[in-house]
Amino acid sequence: MADQPTNWNAERKSLRPPRPAGSGPRFAPTFLADTEALSEAALAEHRVLREIERLGLQRHRDDLDEQGYTVLRPDETGVSRDVINRVREKVVAISGRRTGVPVDEDTGQSHSGFATPFGQAQWEPALLLEDPIFEQMLMNEAKLALITYLLGESCTLNHFSSLVKGPGTEYLPLHTDQNQSSSPPPFPRQAQVANATWALTDYSVANGAICFVKGSHARCRAPNPEEAVDLTLYHPLEVAAGSIIIWHGNTWHGALPRTAPGVRVSVIEYFQRWYLTRTEDLSARISSAAIERNPERFAVLVGARNPALEIDTLRSRAAKLGWFA
Numbered sequence: 001m002a003d004q005p006t007n008w009n010a011e012r013k014s015l016r017p018p019r020p021a022g023s024g025p026r027f028a029p030t031f032l033a034d035t036e037a038l039s040e041a042a043l044a045e046h047r048v049l050r051e052i053e054r055l056g057l058q059r060h061r062d063d064l065d066e067q068g069y070t071v072l073r074p075d076e077t078g079v080s081r082d083v084i085n086r087v088r089e090k091v092v093a094i095s096g097r098r099t100g101v102p103v104d105e106d107t108g109q110s111h112s113g114f115a116t117p118f119g120q121a122q123w124e125p126a127l128l129l130e131d132p133i134f135e136q137m138l139m140n141e142a143k144l145a146l147i148t149y150l151l152g153e154s155c156t157l158n159h160f161s162s163l164v165k166g167p168g169t170e171y172l173p174l175h176t177d178q179n180q181s182s183s184p185p186p187f188p189r190q191a192q193v194a195n196a197t198w199a200l201t202d203y204s205v206a207n208g209a210i211c212f213v214k215g216s217h218a219r220c221r222a223p224n225p226e227e228a229v230d231l232t233l234y235h236p237l238e239v240a241a242g243s244i245i246i247w248h249g250n251t252w253h254g255a256l257p258r259t260a261p262g263v264r265v266s267v268i269e270y271f272q273r274w275y276l277t278r279t280e281d282l283s284a285r286i287s288s289a290a291i292e293r294n295p296e297r298f299a300v301l302v303g304a305r306n307p308a309l310e311i312d313t314l315r316s317r318a319a320k321l322g323w324f325a
């Protein structure tokens with residue numbers, strides 16, 4: 001299979017502003033690249049890369065470039081074990097309330113019969129509307145710096161949901177997120193969608209860990225039906241509760257069945273570029289109180305504002321010219 005070029009750093013150089021535009025075009029100026037907007041796109045790139053450096057996340061940026069995924073360990077997220085436990089308890093309570101089936105955290109028997117697109121797991125959407133603690137998770141600095149590196153400053157949520165996975169025997173086949181909610185193959189090399197999953201319980205082989213195929217994002221296609229179930233390609237990711245697993249939307253991933261008693265609990269924050277259609281549109285459902293109590297970027301992330309669609313602003317022009325704006 002012919003892989004596409006992986007030198008992402010080299011590609012980025014094309015964002016430098018070009019020579020002065022001279023007297024400017026007479027027709028269709030709204031549709032043409034202008035020097036000011038190109039400079040703003042280059043500035044956005046600079047801001048995004050500087051933020052990565054400020055937070056000491058260069059290794060994670062390189063992981064995303066080279067292997068298509070990375071893990072922020074609990075000590076790198078700035079989130080305490082107490083908060084992670086509270087979030088897990090909330091997810092467990094919400095999951096039980098929504099189906100009327102309380103989660104049996106000890107045996108997991110309550111959750112061995114679930115079947116969703118995410119495997120033998122209960123999937124619950126629109127979690128962000130349930131409790132302000134989820135808003136804090138969304139605004140997590142280190143996670144957002146890496147998601148912004150992948151999807152630019154104008155990116156938005158596609159869905160904010162949870163998974164509770166009980167014991168079972170079924171593997172989740174290898175797939176790409178890009179394939180489900182963005183353009184068909186060949187996929188663009190620049191991420192169009194990206195996933196940040198909070199492990200709220202430990203991930204291990206027996207606990208039904210997520211698995212990745214290193215470097216598969218550069219193939220710019222989904223696995224074919226044989227590859228999707230080829231267990232030799234599954235490389236389990238064992239991480240501690242409180243970690244955030246972040247991946248490029250082209251990266252092949254699947255999951256092992258859980259063989260141990262109990263449940264694996266996670267929160268999925270799934271992001272996309274500003275021009276894609278969302279799975280869950282929270283823009284009209286999010287409260288004005290939530291918008292007010294959070295930083296400005298929150299409104300963009302939940303889709304209440306889309307700066308890239310504003311008419312003729314510098315930011316909207318820049319978002320159409322650079323991957324980081």
Ligand SMILES: O=C(O)CCC(=O)C(=O)O
Pocket residue numbers: 118119163172177195197209210253254255266268
């Ligand atoms: O967490 C898992 O087991 C798999 C989740 C997944 O495939 C996804 O979020 O796209």
